[in-house]
Amino acid sequence: IATAGCNFNCKFCQNWEISQTKPDDNYNYALNPEQVVEMALQTNSRSIASTYVEPTIFAEYMIDIGILAKKRGILKVVHSNGYINAKPLDDLCASLGAACIDLKGFTEAYYRELTEGTLQPVLDTLVRLKQKGVHTELVTLLVPGRNDDMEQIRAMCHWIKTELSPDVPLHFSRFYPMYKLKSLPPTPVETLEAARAAALEEGLRYVYLGNVAGHAGEHTYCPQCGVVVIQRLGYQVKPVAFQDGRCTKCGQPIPGIWKQPEIT
Template sequence: MFFEKRVSRRFFLKSLGLFALGGAFFKDLIKRVYSEELIFKLGLCNPRPALYYERIGNKMVHCLLCPRGCVVGNGEKGFCRARKNMNGEYYTLVYSNPCAVHIDPIEKKPLYHFLPGTTAFSIATAGCNFTCKNCQNWDISQASPEQTENTELSPEGVVELALKYKSPTIAYTYTEPSVFYEYMLETAKLAHKKGLLNIYHSNGYLNPEPLKELIPYLDGANVDLKGFSEDFYRDITGGSLKPVLETLKTLKKKNVWLEITNLVIPTKNDDEKMIKNMCEWIREELGRDVPVHFSRFYPMYKLQNLAPTSVETLKKAADIARKTGLNYVYIGNVRGVKEENTYCPKCKKILIERVGYYIKQINIKKGMCSFCKNSIPGRWE
């Protein structure tokens, strides 16, 4: 039996995470969004045939969506908890059933070179194909859809709401979008037909074929490059590094706007040599102009024994990246540092001044620095 609740105005407002942002723009946004009420039900699932799997006999299936390659027996779920073998056929359990529906500043994704100052209509479902010990959304990423409060929101409904609230972009985010691949793909197709853009914030753990099918509908991506060793990935994420690197190279090659986030975790991936190796790989394989965000870790989930990342450590990481030759280096989850801003690599003047998610000024016109006319890579309009 489903437990039904109607989301209160205050609850939905709080979930937007906009209280601390300030500014008339976000106050107006809050008023507009809060007129919408959503109904969530505990365990709401509407199974739908999944893509990317093969039948292997005895009512077993082999999932081909991500590098994990789950072999799933009849009546069982895959590692991600969002897909289930039902009598020898594989089903997604999360199609049109998000557990999170928010409107965020695009800077929260984070994407700093993609329509700055605009909003992204953001959705997520339960499940993930990683088991990150530091996950800040573990209550939904490490849960099955039967354990979360979900709403009914079709791809058409997502697009309709994005248009209603004047968000130019739909974001697939919070958990791992790959596990709600079918939902994301159909929504992204409809979004393009209606003139909307699509972005995702992903761990990059997706096989080449499904990534190839998704890319024509993907305009921007922020991929978590969580560390730069297989040992780190195995210990902290339960995944592996190599497929993530391949995803990054593919996205860049196919001209999807790409930014990278590296959450710097004390004693786990803050080794300066590891950071340098990662930055050199980015420079050589992806180019100097790919923005890199070094994000501050806060004690979460299974790593509550660790202290938050020091600002000094983050600044060292940013300095290493700049010395390596990367042009756009940021520090996230910390306010009041210069690395919140975008600077012109040529004249060194501020192009975009930020305070948290709030934009104070933009000095980019037609993709160029307003001061020296240097071309600035990004999606600006």
């Protein structure tokens, strides 16, 4: 579920046609929260995601959907830049099943130049999500020459480990020329691999590569025995050595949401 608009202006935005416009400039469907949840039930959808543009700009709508979805046993998921004040975040967390937050870089200068936002509010959001017990994953788009410095990446990973948890999944995503950064090349796969290796060395246990379909970095590996527990190819997901939230080879628990919420 998405609308038009955003509270950032990322120069690399892949959805800029809707994120950098107004609702009146796009074709929209009028759906109230009840209709959204009913559509999810009719299509046997197990979750409702607010994504594509920044969902905090329609926070009230998202919160109302989440409240109704939770009552019907549907998981409410949000993919956000994390730029939200504490009070609406608390309201959202009351019915939020999981969050994917874009940690776009790890310096204020990068945020100001590339997103026209600031870093600290995003870090505050991540800490608050941890305190609220919301399953959270992070995505960092590596833009060549802008946020791919390995020391900066190591500092970010150290912060994630110490302030959040070594079990927080981190996805390094490949940049492709887009919007206002069409002059830059795609992220070299070697850079993504180096970032993943650095993150693992810093103690993060679940580090992935995105936008590189078929790469071994898409899979989930057991941090205890190293076996592939969940295999991925693009949007295809296949449990390999995984059952009931554990590695079937050594019994190691794998953090995540593996059960559908109960109907309340």
